[in-house]
Amino acid sequence: MKRFLPDEAATTAFGKALLDAMPADLAGWTLLLQGDLGAGKSTLARAIIKAAGHTGPVPSPTYTLVEPYKLSRGNIYHVDLYRVSSADELRYLGWNELDDGCRIVEWPDRAPGLIEQADLSITLSYEGEGRLVDIEGLSKRGNQLKIQ
Numbered sequence: 001m002k003r004f005l006p007d008e009a010a011t012t013a014f015g016k017a018l019l020d021a022m023p024a025d026l027a028g029w030t031l032l033l034q035g036d037l038g039a040g041k042s043t044l045a046r047a048i049i050k051a052a053g054h055t056g057p058v059p060s061p062t063y064t065l066v067e068p069y070k071l072s073r074g075n076i077y078h079v080d081l082y083r084v085s086s087a088d089e090l091r092y093l094g095w096n097e098l099d100d101g102c103r104i105v106e107w108p109d110r111a112p113g114l115i116e117q118a119d120l121s122i123t124l125s126y127e128g129e130g131r132l133v134d135i136e137g138l139s140k141r142g143n144q145l146k147i148q
């Protein structure tokens with residue numbers, strides 16, 4: 001499914017619609033956010049985290065690799081793998097322990113093997129002044145999501 005997002009507000013609204021389509025318990029979900037530098041991956045992740053009830057800042061996990069959020073619908077882990085270069089490093093950062101929450105992953109291509117574990121692949125690309133978002137289901141439940 002593809003959708004045009006004319007501005008940042010549209011990206012934010014899409015993040016909320018995506019979260020609304022997901023089950024109340026977010027545990028075990030993995031969302032892959034793909035796209036070039038500045039395509040809007042962090043903007044979308046921030047929108048999802050805020051829509052889930054987080055009120056403070058949403059810092060980039062570029063250096064910490066993982067930023068955890070404890071929220072009423074469960075934990076959300078915002079992960080940025082830009083600085084990761086192998087599946088070993090992914091294990092080292094504690095990836096396997098993050099399965100009690102929803103993992104939102106920027107730069108998933110940095111760690112081979114993530115696609116097999118994920119529910120949705122969301123690719124953002126530049127389209128004029130806005131962005132195009134392409135949502136692809138990677139699991140049964142991912143394919144069944146109906147995003148408004």
Ligand SMILES: Nc1ncnc2c1ncn2[C@@H]1O[C@H](COP(=O)(O)OP(=O)(O)OP(=O)(O)O)[C@@H](O)[C@H]1O
Pocket residue numbers: 005006007008009010011035036037038039040041042043044106129130131
């Ligand atoms: N739909 C949209 N149309 C136009 N601009 C947008 C849209 N969504 C987000 N933006 C803008 O694009 C920029 C995206 O920055 P963001 O940090 O989210 O990108 P990113 O993909 O996470 O980059 P990086 O790879 O560096 O982490 C921001 O300036 C944001 O305001």
Ligand SMILES: [Mg+2]
Pocket residue numbers: 041042043060106
């Ligand atoms: Mg980013």
